[in-house]
Amino acid sequence: MLVEDKGIPMKVGLFVPCYVDMFHPETGIATLELLERFGLSVEYPVDQTCCGQPMTNTGCEREAAKTEELFVRNFGKYDYIVTPSGSCTNQVRNNMTAIEQTEAVKHVRSRTYELVEFLHDVLKVDAFPWAEFPHRVALHNNCNTLRNLRIASMSERREEPFSKPKALLGMVKGIEFADLTRPDECCGFGGTFSVFEEGVSAKMGQDKVTDQLKSGAEYVTSSDSSCMMHQEGCARRMGVNLKYIHIAQILNGARA
Amino acid sequence: MTAELHEELTDPHAGEQLDHGAASSRPLKSRISEPQPRGAKIRGNRPVDQSEAANRFMAATEHEAMHDARLWDLRQKRDKEMHGIEEWEELRNLASGIKEHTLSKLDYYLELFEKNATANGIKVHWAKDGAEHNAIVLEILRSKGVELLIKSKSMLTEECGFREFMAKNNVEVIETDLGERIQQLDDEAPSHVVVPAVHKLRTDVASVFAKTIGSDPDNADAHYLTECQREATRPLILSAQAGMTGGNFVVAETGTFVVCTNEGNADLSANTPPLHIASIGIEKLIPGLNELPVFIRLLSRSALGSPITQYTSHFRGPREGGEMHVVLVDNGRSERLGMEKFWPGLKCIRCGACMNTCPVFRRSGGLSYGATYAGPIGLIIDPTFNVHKYRNLPYSSTMNGSCTNVCPVKINIHEQIADWRKTLAGEGEISPVKKVMMKAAGEVLASPVVYRASLPLGRSALRHLPHFMLYNKLNTWGRKRDIPETPKQTFNEWYRRNRKSQSEGEKS
Numbered sequence: 081m082l083v084e085d086k087g088i089p090m091k092v093g094l095f096v097p098c099y100v101d102m103f104h105p106e107t108g109i110a111t112l113e114l115l116e117r118f119g120l121s122v123e124y125p126v127d128q129t130c131c132g133q134p135m136t137n138t139g140c141e142r143e144a145a146k147t148e149e150l151f152v153r154n155f156g157k158y159d160y161i162v163t164p165s166g167s168c169t170n171q172v173r174n175n176m177t178a179i180e181q182t183e184a185v186k187h188v189r190s191r192t193y194e195l196v197e198f199l200h201d202v203l204k205v206d207a208f209p210w211a212e213f214p215h216r217v218a219l220h221n222n223c224n225t226l227r228n229l230r231i232a233s234m235s236e237r238r239e240e241p242f243s244k245p246k247a248l249l250g251m252v253k254g255i256e257f258a259d260l261t262r263p264d265e266c267c268g269f270g271g272t273f274s275v276f277e278e279g280v281s282a283k284m285g286q287d288k289v290t291d292q293l294k295s296g297a298e299y300v301t302s303s304d305s306s307c308m309m310h311q312e313g314c315a316r317r318m319g320v321n322l323k324y325i326h327i328a329q330i331l332n333g334a335r336a
Numbered sequence: 337m338t339a340e341l342h343e344e345l346t347d348p349h350a351g352e353q354l355d356h357g358a359a360s361s362r363p364l365k366s367r368i369s370e371p372q373p374r375g376a377k378i379r380g381n382r383p384v385d386q387s388e389a390a391n392r393f394m395a396a397t398e399h400e401a402m403h404d405a406r407l408w409d410l411r412q413k414r415d416k417e418m419h420g421i422e423e424w425e426e427l428r429n430l431a432s433g434i435k436e437h438t439l440s441k442l443d444y445y446l447e448l449f450e451k452n453a454t455a456n457g458i459k460v461h462w463a464k465d466g467a468e469h470n471a472i473v474l475e476i477l478r479s480k481g482v483e484l485l486i487k488s489k490s491m492l493t494e495e496c497g498f499r500e501f502m503a504k505n506n507v508e509v510i511e512t513d514l515g516e517r518i519q520q521l522d523d524e525a526p527s528h529v530v531v532p533a534v535h536k537l538r539t540d541v542a543s544v545f546a547k548t549i550g551s552d553p554d555n556a557d558a559h560y561l562t563e564c565q566r567e568a569t570r571p572l573i574l575s576a577q578a579g580m581t582g583g584n585f586v587v588a589e590t591g592t593f594v595v596c597t598n599e600g601n602a603d604l605s606a607n608t609p610p611l612h613i614a615s616i617g618i619e620k621l622i623p624g625l626n627e628l629p630v631f632i633r634l635l636s637r638s639a640l641g642s643p644i645t646q647y648t649s650h651f652r653g654p655r656e657g658g659e660m661h662v663v664l665v666d667n668g669r670s671e672r673l674g675m676e677k678f679w680p681g682l683k684c685i686r687c688g689a690c691m692n693t694c695p696v697f698r699r700s701g702g703l704s705y706g707a708t709y710a711g712p713i714g715l716i717i718d719p720t721f722n723v724h725k726y727r728n729l730p731y732s733s734t735m736n737g738s739c740t741n742v743c744p745v746k747i748n749i750h751e752q753i754a755d756w757r758k759t760l761a762g763e764g765e766i767s768p769v770k771k772v773m774m775k776a777a778g779e780v781l782a783s784p785v786v787y788r789a790s791l792p793l794g795r796s797a798l799r800h801l802p803h804f805m806l807y808n809k810l811n812t813w814g815r816k817r818d819i820p821e822t823p824k825q826t827f828n829e830w831y832r833r834n835r836k837s838q839s840e841g842e843k844s
Contacts (some may be wrong), residue, residue: 098781101827102791103820108827112835124831127784134781135774137735139757139766143778150782175754223736227750235415236693236741238424262408266695270734275812276770277732279391282816283400283699284734313817 093158094124095151095192097131097165100305107305107326111164111195114332117210118203122162125154132178133171137271145178148185156184160202161192164328166225166304167271169194174228194229195328196303200244207251210333214254217330218297219245220288220311222304223266231303235264245303245327252330258297265291269310285314293320303327369539370398375524375703381725383767386732389704390696393535403535404698410531411692413641414742421633431634432746434627435683438588439673445588445621446664452591453662456653461663466496469665473498473580473613474505476661480611482507482577488595488602489513490582491529491686492617494708495667495721510572512601517565521548527702527710530639530688535701579605581651583616583662584685585631589624592652593662596635596645603649610658614651618664619682631685634744639687672720677755681716683745690739690749696732705729712739716752719760727765730756791826 092115096108108124115122131151135144151172155161163169172192179185199205221243225231232243249255268274268284275281288311292300300322302308308324315322325334373396376389394400418424438445450460463469469492477485485502487493487509499520502509511517515532519525522544526532533541538556545561546553549568555561581602583593593614595602606612622628636645654660673679691697691711702710707718707726715733718726730753739749760766780790813819825833 096827098787103822105823105825105827105830109830112831124827124835126828126832129784129787130781132781135778137754137757138770138774139730139754139759139761140771140774140778141758141761143774145778146782147778150784223734223738227737227741234738234741236738238418238421264738266734266736266738268695268734270736272770273731273734277387277390277696278812278815279387279394280696280699280732281734283394284695285817287404287699309820310817313813313820316818317816 090120091157091159092120092122093155093161094122095128095131095155095161095163095165095168096124097163097168097305098129099309100164103309104305104326107164107328110326110328110332110334111162114195114199114328115162117332118205123158128154131168131171132176133168134272136171136175136178138276141178148176148179151176152179152185152188155188155192159191160198161188162195162198163192164195164303164305164326166194166196166222166229166231167306169197170224170228194225194231194303196225196245196248197229197231199248199331205248205251208248208331208333211251211331212253212333212335213299213330214256215298215336216256216258216296217249217299217301218258218260218292218295219243219249219263220267220292220300220302220304220307221245221264222302222307225304226264245301248331249301249327255330258292258295260291260295262291267307267311269307271306274310281310282314285310286318289315289318289320289322292322297322299323299325301325301327301330369537369543370396372396372536372540373399373701375527375701376706378706381722383725383728384706386700386704386706386728389706390700390732393701393704394699399535399537399701400699402537403701406531406534407692407698410639410641411689411742414638414689414692415641417637417641417643421637427630427634428744428746430630431685431744432683434622434630435745436680438621438623439619439679439682442618442621442673445623446618448588449586449591449621450664452589454591456591457660458591458653459659459661461661463663463665463667465667466498466665469496469615469663469667470498470501472663473615474502474507476611476613477507477578480577480659482611484508484510484572484576485578485580486510486512486573486576486605486608487580488582488597488605489516489526489532490580490615491526491708492582492615492665492667493580494525496615496665498615510569510576512569512573512605513597513599514562514565514601517569518544521545525703525708528688528691529686529709529713535703573604573608576609578611578613579607579609580613580615581605583614583620583651584635585622585628586616586620586662587623587625587628588621590652592650593620594628595649595651596632596647597649598636598640598642598646600647603647606649606651607655610655611661612651612654612658613661613663615663615665618666618669619684631744635685635687638689638742638744668720672717675720677759678716678720678752680747681713681720681752683747684713684717685745687744689742689744693738693742694733695736695738696734700732705732712749712753713747716747716749716756719756723760723763723765727760728767730760731770788828 132144132147267288268281312324373393511520518533527535542556545551551564584596585594697711737750
């Protein structure tokens, strides 16, 4: 795979968000393997930490500056930076403003992609021959991914329906979609909201899980682990036996 | 606007209203109903704790479920109307553009309105704040010897503390909007800009009416309650000496103003007594009648999912033998207009669509915000009135962005919420817990070595969640959620073990 304007092999830097690194290494591994299946040269800079979102999200922009600088140092040399997280992508692309906007910073910000949009828009993938997932699956779009990255049409607007994750999942053999009654409703994670406003956050999560359960889904999938970590936490406490799996794993050929 | 709402919605208590009266010789006693949760505790100028009030609202599970269902139903009706209008997004662009234009030339349009309204026989007054507004209205009322005033719903008068002021000055005020009247009788502020009593169950209304107008406490039938209210209030309305309204749109080129209601209550207030006073915020200006239909088409569709309000009344001047006054109120608006990031909040037409769609609002109830304006629009307007008291409100949001995308005038609400957080943190108006936690997180995440060292050792459970995620001792994550199981190794460790040779970022 070549960089379109340079005619040289594409160098991709893999960003694995902190909570994926800690709690869902399998999502990072699936993302890496999936990208490699398309012949990309993918590197994971081992000194990476975080995109700075927790601080920015809380309004503490100054406190995010050093983390942002580190991010740019880690990823400045890549043609593309790909991450299995829409909300981190949104942070880098749209909110990484605590530091001086040098050429390197601008490069990193404009070249950071969420995995689904990278596969859909940049690689323009049209098949996942290795993937088969004969299960009923409910799709969850993270709000940043939905309304800021515009990964899918949103119910609030009058626009032609589209969904990049659904388009990709539609290429997976045997998959069946379960419809939610409130597909675009926020699940209540909201980054630091989940800790600072715990009551409302948990209630929203419980309502989301109930909707997923009623849809008859066996699995819930999303391109954001953070929302699913929250939803899964609610589901377990409620005694609901839904399974949560990152979209990277399904597209990489996970069977169950 | 409440009447239509109550009739049309799927009621979680459907069928119960038929228990009473239909075939029974005595009223059936209602089951013990869940008491209505009250709003945020207001303690002087101390920051309002929205989450505390939200938790109490959610603990009243019947109320929370009803509230969420009712408002979500409005959102769905709004969506249906939106899909019926091919040029919906273009209308939003137009509405936003017209408001931005008018706000950018507000002085010109205000003076144009004053000139034309005066020519129409309207007396125009200017009030720089709530106190001045209240004093102007009181003076008008005193000059006519008014002791009883009827008034239609107006958020501006809520800003001004109008009813309390009038009560102190011995003027009785009767609200003519049903929902607002319920709130008045219950001595509670409106919880929503369009449906002020939407947080109440019918049983709550029955209990308020029983105490205040003597209805049967066990009869929560909507028609019965409405009829009781009508019987009690109509005589007062008919004997009032003055009427007051707000104004949804003020038309500069014609010197007229437009009031939209579903109950006709503004018309009742304006047309029954000979004296009509309209209190209107200066941001309500639009240039001309040509611009009006853009807003009329958006307003009720966004608010309630109906094509148009039942009444769209144009007030053009006093009627024969009567008087008409317009009080144009600033109350912080000029200052807001000068705020680089927050002036677009002035485009708001008070449709409440952002509240109906907000998942936090639906689960918290409007009174949990402890401010005149609740929900997403409140989060970005309230701090302009009192930055300290309302400093926590911008955190009562997941910043999911649904509000911004339903807003008929395209206010970038969720971006402004983020901007408020930055502004507040920059001004030191941030809770110490957040500040300490984020400073620590910023330090840890800036250093790969410190970060790796902070990760859970042993990784058996969450008591090991890294410090930057759970800096407070309360472990709020685990109250209602299970902790994710920590795997044997992090991705970083896996990569070092399995792909180390390929890694260029590896330190020697």
